[in-house]
Amino acid sequence: MPSIKDVANIAGVAVGTVSRVINNSGSVKPETRRKVEKAIQELNYFPNEVARNFKMRKSKMVALLLPSIWHPFFSELAYYIEDELDREGFKLMLCNSGGKPEKELYYLDMLRQNKVAGIVGITYNDIENSVSNDIPIVSIDRHFNKKITCVTSDNYEGGRLALRELVKAGAQKPAFMGSVTSVFSETMNRRKGFIHEAQTLGVDYVIYEKPDPIVDDDAYFNEFLNEHRDVDGIFAITDMLAASYIERARREGIRVPEDVKVIGYDGIQDHPYFHPILSTIRQPVEEMARMTIRLLYKKIEGETLDQQVYRLPVVFKQGETT
Amino acid sequence: MPSIKDVANIAGVAVGTVSRVINNSGSVKPETRRKVEKAIQELNYFPNEVARNFKMRKSKMVALLLPSIWHPFFSELAYYIEDELDREGFKLMLCNSGGKPEKELYYLDMLRQNKVAGIVGITYNDIENSVSNDIPIVSIDRHFNKKITCVTSDNYEGGRLALRELVKAGAQKPAFMGSVTSVFSETMNRRKGFIHEAQTLGVDYVIYEKPDPIVDDDAYFNEFLNEHRDVDGIFAITDMLAASYIERARREGIRVPEDVKVIGYDGIQDHPYFHPILSTIRQPVEEMARMTIRLLYKKIEGETLDQQVYRLPVVFKQGETT
Known part of the structure; x- marks a missing residue:
């Protein structure tokens, strides 16, 4: 020094x-x-x-x-x-x-x-x-x-809460959808909490992650949609990812929430004018x-x-x- | 000095x-x-x-x-x-x-x-x-x-363009919807262009404005909805105002765009995930x-x-x- x-x-x-x-x-x-x-x-x-x-x-x-x-x-x-x-x-x-x-x-x-x-x-x-x-x-x-x-x-509790809410809404095979940064980030605890709660409740689950940033959105979602047709609930690591998934699922004829329940993370929508209004884990931003x-x-x-x-x-x- | x-x-x-x-x-x-x-x-x-x-x-x-x-x-x-x-x-x-x-x-x-x-x-x-x-x-x-x-x-041209697009989409009685600041703002030219183009085309139109900021949204929209039932096209001074109108109109059973065509101003939606995707006059922000x-x-x-x-x-x- x-x-x-x-x-x-x-x-x-x-x-x-x-x-x-x-x-x-x-x-x-x-x-x-x-x-x-x-x-x-x-x-x-x-x-x-x-x-x-x-x-x-x-x-x-x-x-x-x-x-x-x-x-x-x-x-x-x-x-x-x-x-x-x-x-x-x-x-x-x-x-x-x-x-x-x-x-x-x-x-x-x-x-x-x-x-x-x-x-x-x-x-x-x-x-x-x-x-x-x-x-x-x-x-x-x-x-x-x-x-x-x-x-x-509290990312960990947020992950647990998301899993519980998906199950409560009727999901039997929920997935965690995210991306992984090379350096540790607190947001990774969202996945941990999700897994912890799924295991506690004895729920079958899927973890779907790719390296961050996701450069090819098409490839990211196509692989998920092809490989995980049985998933009926999604906890997306951010609201934007949740919204992006919903739009793509819709084009494939998958209805939200009828076929798949979706929960995001952040709570970015502050006006009720644009739809879908996402179910989400709201961060206390202020x-x-x-x-x-x-x-x-x-x-x-x-x-x-x-x-x-x-x-x-x-x-x-x-x-x-x- | x-x-x-x-x-x-x-x-x-x-x-x-x-x-x-x-x-x-x-x-x-x-x-x-x-x-x-x-x-x-x-x-x-x-x-x-x-x-x-x-x-x-x-x-x-x-x-x-x-x-x-x-x-x-x-x-x-x-x-x-x-x-x-x-x-x-x-x-x-x-x-x-x-x-x-x-x-x-x-x-x-x-x-x-x-x-x-x-x-x-x-x-x-x-x-x-x-x-x-x-x-x-x-x-x-x-x-x-x-x-x-x-x-x-180019707010003035934006106003003209909005009027033309409303008419092209079938509107016969378009309205300009806005708020007026106490000091002159360039955005006021949106209304001027709208009026200019309506007069040029010989289209009947409505100007609906209240002092800025609008403190009572309910009163603002209720007065409009009550007094201008015959309006079938709206050019809102901002996208947020357009979105807010659409949500309220929907609750009143007014369908957009079937009953009323709506155009905003700004172009704030950069993701196609949330609906309605507004028809809008896009500002060249960058x-x-x-x-x-x-x-x-x-x-x-x-x-x-x-x-x-x-x-x-x-x-x-x-x-x-x-």
């Missing part, structure tokens, strides 16, 4: 100068500042707790890394995150990082340079080696090995957003949190598909 | 010091910086062209003011705006300003203090008196009196977003633009409602 002395040595300046740059607390010539920032970057240096906290109070900017703001679940989340930040006068920087780890690494660099006070990350990129729990970062749905604070809905920001504030202040993963309860929302 | 000298006088510093603060170009003691910033704010001072451009090149941040990122049209727009900014290494700050003019004024202040390089604003708040065309701001859909650059879809940012760059560089309003062509997208 590089120290402030290492930075000073490489930049060819005094430790006090590095400190002034980090804390933005005194006059520093632009050229000197640049040298110090370059050294900080080269060494991958993070200021120590005290120095960082001192500075962090100055930056009132939080970066939000999302796969895509265009997705309704993420845009709802972003809405509440911005609202919660605004209460304390913090500003939001938005980054669509889908499939672009270099964009996420750039924001980690900004954090290192104290240009942002913290990061909220919904990342599916593999940036594991670039983060540590010392820095003010809170993840949503993505559970890092390195003990990064994570806020998520609560997740507000809790994420409140935990981030604590990390910015240097507090140690008592948990690594914060799971918020989900509810089943009855729609037209079960 | 206050000058840099006025700022220096009020702050009790030399003009060169004010310049260094504005341009972030040399050492300035934090306390002095604060005095200068306070004076700039008090005087509502904008640095002159040259000084501003010099500085602007340093800030790589653009603020996006949206009524709400949660709305699908705005989240699509934000997605492309962030993408276009990213190409030049600019970062996006996001602000949900719906009904909160003070939030928008705050960002104008940040612009004044050179903390952001420019602003993209979809504002329905009345901040007219706080903006001028000298500053790097581009509006979307909102046409200020003060000659602020505005990028919009092109609007990219053009907005390219124009903003020009304003940041101090270029004079040749137009005030940039209108991009719309297309009719056939759905299930005509």
Whole structure:
């Protein structure tokens, strides 16, 4: 772990100068500042707790890394995150990082340079080696090995609930339908809960998964529809996947919910104008957003949190598909 | 118009010091910086062209003011705006300003203090008196009196197109359905185009409008449904309004498109999974977003633009409602 002395040595300046740059607390010539920032970057240096906290109070900017703001679940989340930040006068920087780890690494660099006070990350990129729990970062749905604070809905209970609701609606051979990311994600617990509950109830079930992202939708659904004709209930890992399945099933003459009951996950439909209204496991988006920001504030202040993963309860929302 | 000298006088510093603060170009003691910033704010001072451009090149941040990122049209727009900014290494700050003019004024202040390089604003708040065309701001859909650059879809042609498509689908008494904001908005041209085309074709038509925002949906639709039973075609000012009407009409036993043809505006449905798929006037969202940012760059560089309003062509997208 590089120290402030290492930075000073490489930049060819005094430790006090590095400190002034980090804390933005005194006059520093632009050229000197640049040298110090370059050294900080080269060494991958993070200021120590005290120095960082001192500075962090100055930056009132939080970066939000999302796969895509265009997705309704993420845009709802972003809405509440911005609202919660605004209460304390913090500003939001938005980054669509889908499939672009270099964009996420750039924001980690900004954090290192104290240009942002913290990061909220919904990342599916593999940036594991670039983060540590010392820095003010809170993840949503993505559970890092390195003990990064994570806020998520109770995916495991959501999976159990979905299985129970499918059975209650009459399904005798329910399937879990999803995609698997290369890195561990909290969303994988949806499948675990589903399997646990099926085994507990002694229900025959199917697990259908392909690597994420699904590039060929046709192949994905055709294989499922061909190989699992006897499935009469589906728990799709997201609402979008559920909706996509329903549309394809319809073209094959499969009726939902008459022939197959379908439950999604997310609860993205906030208007009852478009059909089918999905039966779904609703994530408490607003609560997740507000809790994420409140935990981030604590990390910015240097507090140690008592948990690594914060799971918020989900509810089943009855729609037209079960 | 206050000058840099006025700022220096009020702050009790030399003009060169004010310049260094504005341009972030040399050492300035934090306390002095604060005095200068306070004076700039008090005087509502904008640095002159040259000084501003010099500085602007340093800030790589653009603020996006949206009524709400949660709305699908705005989240699509934000997605492309962030993408276009990213190409030049600019970062996006996001602000949900719906009904909160003070939030928008705050960002104008940040612009004044050179903390952001420019602003993209979809504002329905009345901040007219706080903006001028000298500053790097581009509006979307909102046409200020003060000659602020505005990028919009061709609302007028969209209105004409909608009327023609309703008539083509068989409507004999089409209605325009909307809400009116207190400040002029480009979207008002949707109604104008609709009326123009109806008069040109000699078609009998209805204009149904209430003040924006519509607070009582029930009252809004009930009055329409009671008073305009003979209407057999509707051009709704947004897709959401179209969808909302269709759901209410269905409950009244009115079938769409059999009894009433409906056309919306926006083109927010990007997946064919939810029904009805609206017939709509599709805004070229991606092109609007990219053009907005390219124009903003020009304003940041101090270029004079040749137009005030940039209108991009719309297309009719056939759905299930005509």
